Amino acid sequence: MLTIKNYVRAQSLDEAYELNQKKTACIMGGMMWLRMTGRTIMTMIDLCDLGLNKIDETETEFSIGAMVTLRQLETHPGLNAYTNNCVKKAVQDIVGVQFRNGATVGGSIYGRFGFSDVVTVFQAMDTYVELHKGGIIPLAQFAKMKYDSDVLVRIIVKKQPLAISYQAMRIQRTDFPVLACAVSKVDGEYRAAIGARPGVAVVVKDTEGILTGGITPETAEKFAVAVAAAVKTDSNSRGSAQYRTHLAKVLTQRGTMEIGGQL
Amino acid sequence: MEVKINVNGRVITDSVDADMLLLDFLRKHGCYSVKCGCETTNCGLCTVFMDDIPVLSCSVLTVRANGHKIVTLEGLQDEAKEFIGFIADQGAEQCGFCNPGFIVNTIALLRENPNPTDDEIRAYLVGNLCRCSGYNGQLRGIRAFLDYRDSRKE
């Protein structure tokens, strides 16, 4: 059971930030995860009055408020047109529709959960996190940072030229993924984001230029072998490190072939 | 904290603790269809509409629902009546515990997508767990209802 003493609907980001500096305070997204932690929280800070529940699309970027739900991501035409439906693919197996109407982007990214499909798919794009005090930083950097008491305001996806594919291996449809894999070509640069290793998603770039000459079954396999070798995997109840490394290779190879077809 | 919540068309004013779940608030105010079936935000039994969107009331704080509109199965009797008979005809359910969440979410599905394919039905209802059936009876029931509805239109 979650115990909460006080609840505050913050009226500004400054107020939310100030309140959140206390160790016993906590920012609330959809509360789906928090509910399970059974913590005792002196002040629960709700951002729901701050207009952060919208996705704004301009010529150059998507600006996604922290309180946008996973279901909003799933059903946003612009975001899914830009990502070849990969945002939808990444979230559509997370528990169920009602769950995704509650779970937020802010909670998902802030949580930096190892199993996160959300962190994985956005790492395959040119994505930034806007923190109230910390400013705008690349998602890849945020994913490696320690948990602190800043407020995640929104995430920003720059509309670079993009080819992208998303796949996740699940034992059962709505379970956590055993491995999540997004392969992309962002502004001319090839990369693979591998999540649920089971650690938080990491990005491997094609620094050797394996795919520069074009995607063929041979270069796709070579890239996949390089990615699988670079990504550290571990074992847990869903699968062994060896199995995950195998999946990283197979999914990266398939994903690479898929984006080859989009180019 | 003082809250004012519209539940099934009636405005309820109450003083609640900061950590009272919407699920417990609704039960306190007589909506016994809303039940808690898990500790992991996973079963869908507690599904209600909040501002016409289906949500899990076990994960919503009552204080967050302040000022919003909630509809539970108690407030959806007419819409439910249209199709529950078709599901019963399939003998889909055994203990029936999962039924309220299942019905509310089926209503949400049909409002959003009045002509779903079987895969769309499965995808929308996947977050409603049933421990007795294999879900196929429910699927056949919904399909039978849709076929009947369409045959009447013609």
Ligand SMILES: Cc1cc2nc3c(=O)[nH]c(=O)nc-3n(C[C@H](O)[C@H](O)[C@H](O)COP(=O)(O)OP(=O)(O)OC[C@H]3O[C@@H](n4cnc5c(N)ncnc54)[C@H](O)[C@@H]3O)c2cc1C
């Ligand atoms: C049963 C279950 C199954 C799941 N399965 C999957 C899955 O298969 N794939 C997947 O990708 N995810 C999965 N998730 C995770 C889920 O998608 C969400 O990422 C998770 O619930 C967090 O989102 P939330 O809105 O509920 O955040 P909350 O639970 O409200 O918050 C999570 C954390 O983030 C902090 N926080 C929230 N918003 C902010 C903010 N704006 N600024 C600073 N800190 C903030 C909170 O203080 C808290 O520490 C699952 C979760 C559950 C409970």
Ligand code: FES
């Ligand atoms: S009680 Fe199980 S999802 Fe709400």
Ligand code: FES
């Ligand atoms: S009929 Fe028993 S849980 Fe569904």
